[in-house]
Amino acid sequence: MADLAIEVAELKKTYRTPFRRKKVEALRGVSFSVAKNQIFGFVGPNGAGKTTTIRTLMGLIRPTSGTAKLLGHAIPSRLARTRIGFLPEAPYFYDYLTVGELLDLAGRLFGLDATTRKQRADRLIERVGLDRARAQSLKKFSKGMLQRAGLAQALMNDPDLVVLDEPMSGLDPSGRKEVRDLILELRDQGKTVFFSTHILSDVEAITDRVAIVARGVLVGEGTPAELVNRHILGIDVVVRVPREADAELTAAPAGITRIRRLGDELGCTLPADTDVEAWLARAHDQGAKVVQVVPRHETLEDLFLRRTSDPAPGEPPAVAS
Amino acid sequence: MIGRIWAIALNTFREAARIRVLYGILVLVVGANLLALVLGEMAVHDESRVARDIGLAGISLFGSLTAIFLGVFLLYTEVQRRTIHAIVSKPIERWEFVVGKYLGMALVLSVLVVVFGLAMGGMLLWQGGGVTAAVGKALILSWFEVLVVAALAIFFSSFSTPFLSGIFALALWVIGRVTPDIERATQAASPAISAVTKVVLRIVPDLHLFSVSGRSLDGNAVSVHGDFVPWSYVGLASLHGIGWIVWLLAFAAVLFHRRDFV
Ligand SMILES: Nc1ncnc2c1ncn2[C@@H]1O[C@H](COP(=O)(O)OP(=O)(O)OP(=O)(O)O)[C@@H](O)[C@H]1O
Numbered sequence A: 001m002a003d004l005a006i007e008v009a010e011l012k013k014t015y016r017t018p019f020r021r022k023k024v025e026a027l028r029g030v031s032f033s034v035a036k037n038q039i040f041g042f043v044g045p046n047g048a049g050k051t052t053t054i055r056t057l058m059g060l061i062r063p064t065s066g067t068a069k070l071l072g073h074a075i076p077s078r079l080a081r082t083r084i085g086f087l088p089e090a091p092y093f094y095d096y097l098t099v100g101e102l103l104d105l106a107g108r109l110f111g112l113d114a115t116t117r118k119q120r121a122d123r124l125i126e127r128v129g130l131d132r133a134r135a136q137s138l139k140k141f142s143k144g145m146l147q148r149a150g151l152a153q154a155l156m157n158d159p160d161l162v163v164l165d166e167p168m169s170g171l172d173p174s175g176r177k178e179v180r181d182l183i184l185e186l187r188d189q190g191k192t193v194f195f196s197t198h199i200l201s202d203v204e205a206i207t208d209r210v211a212i213v214a215r216g217v218l219v220g221e222g223t224p225a226e227l228v229n230r231h232i233l234g235i236d237v238v239v240r241v242p243r244e245a246d247a248e249l250t251a252a253p254a255g256i257t258r259i260r261r262l263g264d265e266l267g268c269t270l271p272a273d274t275d276v277e278a279w280l281a282r283a284h285d286q287g288a289k290v291v292q293v294v295p296r297h298e299t300l301e302d303l304f305l306r307r308t309s310d311p312a313p314g315e316p317p318a319v320a321s
Numbered sequence B: 001m002i003g004r005i006w007a008i009a010l011n012t013f014r015e016a017a018r019i020r021v022l023y024g025i026l027v028l029v030v031g032a033n034l035l036a037l038v039l040g041e042m043a044v045h046d047e048s049r050v051a052r053d054i055g056l057a058g059i060s061l062f063g064s065l066t067a068i069f070l071g072v073f074l075l076y077t078e079v080q081r082r083t084i085h086a087i088v089s090k091p092i093e094r095w096e097f098v099v100g101k102y103l104g105m106a107l108v109l110s111v112l113v114v115v116f117g118l119a120m121g122g123m124l125l126w127q128g129g130g131v132t133a134a135v136g137k138a139l140i141l142s143w144f145e146v147l148v149v150a151a152l153a154i155f156f157s158s159f160s161t162p163f164l165s166g167i168f169a170l171a172l173w174v175i176g177r178v179t180p181d182i183e184r185a186t187q188a189a190s191p192a193i194s195a196v197t198k199v200v201l202r203i204v205p206d207l208h209l210f211s212v213s214g215r216s217l218d219g220n221a222v223s224v225h226g227d228f229v230p231w232s233y234v235g236l237a238s239l240h241g242i243g244w245i246v247w248l249l250a251f252a253a254v255l256f257h258r259r260d261f262v
């Protein structure tokens, strides 16, 4: 379908270590699709298969079975790659080049003429904040600077689809914010952004859709809201009350959790079905002042931890043959 | 396509130009020429004879060793350091990458051969002996030898580690150079052995074609000091070398195409 940027169907990849006769089933049938002009987050714990999926999409490795299409072209497609920008995981580039030279090389491989290469390189170097590092060779770049150079080289062809493997890794909080802003800007320009991460706050902040992968299979897919807002887990309350009242207030209802005392404040989490008004009235009788009442929704992190620690369906990922 | 291959070739040239060992080799070869100068002085007659022999042997030996060194490392380090990830994910075919890598290497080796040749020519002129056409022809043949050896090394490194590739390439370089001697030696043996040897030698690049001085060709003795091969021989040998390069690169590209970059 023309409005899909990425279509992945039953992708499987088994790594074989020669000599050791050991097989690793890194992908065990991954299917998902990414609509155009979306920000799609691909999340999962270490070793889940994110990088393997991305390398397969970019034609670096061949899938054992399954199919994938990028911008309507079956992989590997040179034609599709002219419209795609890619940031590899923990990128490493020719360290004797300056960032300008790296971008020029990228531009040549994208078939751009000299003027366009120069213009885009200048603009992108500024955009990713490497203006002051222009004269340095990449060898002297910090991890975060390399990540920025990597983002810039991925955007040299003004791509329709941007594939980023852990774009925020190695960046400090302000760097992460800048990358988040850049990703949002790319979507506003009409591009599709597909990125992997395990920083869940970034996913919640900017993605339109999320897929959660664990042990080589998808364990959840949807909008961040769809995935997490289905139920309230409990109600966080904090009241200012003398210590003597603790026993009476936490005696009921049953299922009260996370009881904690912070100076003159008592905090706890009431079960989702508690009559909060009644509980607060009881607290009031003990001379309590309400500090905070917040319904606790499931966060992406809760969901992530729950989904990715489920026992794996099917076989374990590593089997000796 | 040409633009992309050229971009890879230029980048490879830059990469190789940063390898310090290459400058060490340059110094070595120039040193060998100086040594030849000294030895030539000591020779009873025809001092330029020694100079020519040592000069040409130096080019062939050091050129080929450099070719093997570059061939087994340059492709391998791209995969090892993952610099290749940001390259082959661009709209470039893998064979274009292999060819670009080879051309960059060939460029470096050509510069090296030219410098070697200049050093040798300078030395010959210093001695008062002329730079004969035979020396020119021998230089061109050495140049093609080096280019074929580079392709051989790339071929092995497209599927093997630098260590193994280096050993394979070195072995084939030696065998390729002494093919006629092996053939002669096995002629005396049983027909079966000599037939097997013939078949085996067919798959080894005929590098002996490029170092003909001191051999006999079609019954005539050939020497850079006297009767050397005609230009037509140089042309044919070069074409033969290009044939080998194309074959080796084609195989390298096919093998490289099938690889996973992880
Ligand atoms: N070259 C390889 N050979 C064998 N197994 C591999 C290879 N590369 C990855 N694996 C295995 O494949 C699985 C998936 O790895 P992958 O790198 O795709 O995970 P990931 O989700 O990107 O993890 P991370 O968050 O750590 O980057 C892991 O079990 C890993 O050990």
Ligand SMILES: [Mg+2]
Binding pocket: A050, A051, A052, A089
């Ligand atoms: Mg990864």
